[in-house]
Amino acid sequence: xxxxxxxxxxxxxxxxxxxxxxxxxxxxxxxxxxxxxxxxxxxxxxxxxxxxxxxxxxxxxxxxxxxxxxxxxxxxxxxxxxxxxxxxxxxxxxxxxxxxxxxxxxxxxxxxxxxxxxxxxxxxxxxxxxxxxxxxxxxxxxxxxxxxxxxxxxxxxxxxxxxxxxxxxxxxxxxxxxxxxxxxxxxxxxxxxxxxxxxxxxxxxxxxxxxxxxxxxxxxxxxxxxxxxxxxxxxxxxxxxxxxxxxxxxxxxxxxxx
Amino acid sequence: xxxxxxxxxxxxxxxxxxxxxxxxxxxxxxxxxxxxxxxxxxxxxxxxxxxxxxxxxxxxxxxxxxxxxxxxxxxxxxxxxxxxxxxxxxxxxxxxxxxxxxxxxxxxxxxxxxxxxxxxxxxxxxxxxxxxxxxxxxxxxxxxxxxxxxxxxxxxxxxxxxxxxxxxxxxxxxxxxxxxxxxxxxxxxxxxxxxxxxxxxxxxxxxxxxxxxxxxxxxxxxxxxxxxxxxxxxxxxxxxxxxxxxxxxxxxxxxxxxxxxxxxxxxxxxxxxxxxxxxxxxxxxxxxxxxxxxxxxxxxxxxxxxxxxxxxxxxxxxxxxxxxxxxxxxxxxxxx
Numbered sequence: 001x002x003x004x005x006x007x008x009x010x011x012x013x014x015x016x017x018x019x020x021x022x023x024x025x026x027x028x029x030x031x032x033x034x035x036x037x038x039x040x041x042x043x044x045x046x047x048x049x050x051x052x053x054x055x056x057x058x059x060x061x062x063x064x065x066x067x068x069x070x071x072x073x074x075x076x077x078x079x080x081x082x083x084x085x086x087x088x089x090x091x092x093x094x095x096x097x098x099x100x101x102x103x104x105x106x107x108x109x110x111x112x113x114x115x116x117x118x119x120x121x122x123x124x125x126x127x128x129x130x131x132x133x134x135x136x137x138x139x140x141x142x143x144x145x146x147x148x149x150x151x152x153x154x155x156x157x158x159x160x161x162x163x164x165x166x167x168x169x170x171x172x173x174x175x176x177x178x179x180x181x182x183x184x185x186x187x188x189x190x191x192x193x194x195x196x197x198x199x200x201x202x203x204x205x206x207x208x209x210x211x212x213x214x215x216x217x218x219x220x221x222x223x224x225x226x227x228x229x230x231x232x233x234x235x236x237x238x239x240x241x242x243x244x245x246x247x248x249x250x251x252x253x254x255x256x257x258x
Numbered sequence: 259x260x261x262x263x264x265x266x267x268x269x270x271x272x273x274x275x276x277x278x279x280x281x282x283x284x285x286x287x288x289x290x291x292x293x294x295x296x297x298x299x300x301x302x303x304x305x306x307x308x309x310x311x312x313x314x315x316x317x318x319x320x321x322x323x324x325x326x327x328x329x330x331x332x333x334x335x336x337x338x339x340x341x342x343x344x345x346x347x348x349x350x351x352x353x354x355x356x357x358x359x360x361x362x363x364x365x366x367x368x369x370x371x372x373x374x375x376x377x378x379x380x381x382x383x384x385x386x387x388x389x390x391x392x393x394x395x396x397x398x399x400x401x402x403x404x405x406x407x408x409x410x411x412x413x414x415x416x417x418x419x420x421x422x423x424x425x426x427x428x429x430x431x432x433x434x435x436x437x438x439x440x441x442x443x444x445x446x447x448x449x450x451x452x453x454x455x456x457x458x459x460x461x462x463x464x465x466x467x468x469x470x471x472x473x474x475x476x477x478x479x480x481x482x483x484x485x486x487x488x489x490x491x492x493x494x495x496x497x498x499x500x501x502x503x504x505x506x507x508x509x510x511x512x513x514x515x516x517x518x519x520x521x522x523x524x525x526x527x528x529x530x531x532x533x534x535x536x537x538x539x540x541x542x543x544x545x546x547x548x549x550x551x552x553x554x555x556x557x558x559x560x561x562x563x564x565x566x567x568x569x570x571x572x573x574x575x576x577x578x579x580x581x582x583x584x585x586x587x588x589x590x591x592x593x594x
Contacts, residue, residue, distance in 0.1 A: 056480055058385075085483030095474040099496030108492060109482040158478070165482065 010064030037220030042229025094154030096146035152183025407522030467501030
């Protein structure tokens with residue numbers, strides 16, 4: 001399943017500091033949308049508002065609306081825990097649970113969500129690991145700790161863990177920034193496959209990566225340090241990288257600042 | 259990636275290079291006066307420490323060996339402590355039993371409470387409340403043990419009768435909780451007092467460990483849709499596990515060696531009682547404290563021998579804890 005995201009008038013704060021201001025955008029199902037922009041422009045913060053992880057940070061607070069299909073994630077009787085089960089997330093640094101085996105890592109989300117039979121669990125774990133292109137590398141050591149894998153494998157393990165619960169949306173916060181080029185390529189290929197099933201939003205500092213993996217690209221910027229970050233424009237990736245409609249986007253992409 | 263700075267940054271001025279001879283001397287170290295003095299001081303303290311430790315060990319073992327040699331009873335199994343008899347007859351069985359049992363009960367009470375308090379302070383309490391709670395726990399650690407002893411004897415003991423008769427009513431049939439109605443100056447009261455005394459150290463160490471759980475582990479659980487308790491279960495407790503074990507061992511060490519509080523509360527004898535609710539029994543430290551003042555030279559040697567046994571027990575406990583921690587090292591948060 002894959003759902004559409006509609007954000008309107010979203011502003012997020014850390015305490016009294018306004019981190020991002022008045023962001024609106026639509027993200028279509030089964031697409032990859034990349035967020036680019038200089039450091040501190042709020043693209044990670046914005047990403048974290050899409051699964052209500054932003055408010056986990058002390059002082060984190062959000063105004064505005066995020067509709068997932070037609071349901072407002074910030075509605076009055078929406079449980080943030082339920083939101084996060086529907087919107088999965090992969091982080092900058094691979095973070096498998098260090099005390100769990102590879103199998104248990106992938107099964108962790110399923111075990112939270114309800115009762116599965118052992119055989120059922122095994123099937124889903126296998127399917128998820130295959131989905132993350134990791135199965136062949138780990139099928140003989142599912143009971144070994146996940147922290148024993150290489151960085152790239154750990155990140156794919158985290159992706160397997162996130163997709164095991166069949167979320168509607170998959171958020172990725174610079175998923176390759178801690179990885180070598182080969183592992184990065186593996187993840188990028190994987191993103192291409194995963195977009196058949198999920199709505200994917202990826203934050204990246206690597207513009208070539210954005211150009212390679214995404215269908216749409218959003219450029220964020222901030223007027224000055226301490227000012228809130230804003231969405232400058234969002235458009236088809238091809239257009240953003242060839243002929244953006246805003247000058248700042250072109251300056252950033254061509255390396256004139258940032 | 260910061261593209262502009264790569265091109266615009268001027269390379270920093272190179273610091274003056276030390277001459278080859280200087281470098282060689284620095285590598286060998288300890289050629290500057292300050293370095294030499296410091297090296298001498300630290301090396302000297304290290305050696306002094308070892309010498310002192312060795313001297314103590316030799317002295318204690320020698321005296322203990324003398325005592326055990328004179329012992330007419332079996333040092334390990336005799337239920338008696340008569341060092342003034344000729345020949346003297348004494349054994350540590352009762353002391354070992356009392357020490358181990360009271361410490362284990364104290365741990366069983368204190369560890370869950372301490373872990374719960376530590377979790378509350380680090381993951382549940384609002385910040386404004388966490389500070390004061392932690393401070394009060396710290397205060398508990400600052401109370402001298404004799405004060406605990408007095409409090410135990412004057413306040414805790416008289417208030418134990420209710421609990422004792424309840425335990426006797428419902429669990430008396432087990433034998434462990436049967437009560438003759440005597441004053442509650444017993445192993446169980448001692449255990450409860452010890453639990454209160456070791457609570458702060460276990461809480462504080464656990465709290466520090468829980469606080470160090472990497473944000474990314476907690477976020478991993480949160481992003482999967484874990485509730486706060488599930489985050490604690492999936493990320494915090496597994497990461498803190500070895501730390502909690504270490505904390506418990508520190509607490510156990512204190513419970514095993516606690517002297518004044520036990521000596522003040524317990525009404526000792528030299529027998530092992532099935533019931534924890536009837537007076538009697540004793541611990542190593544309590545026995546030493548209450549007998550040392552009036553002991554003859556031979557009697558002191560016997561007490562030293564019992565102290566050595568306590569030392570060995572403590573070593574064994576710590577060793578066991580280390581093994582437990584090591585065995586799970588592969589899965590610990592340390593290699594994440």
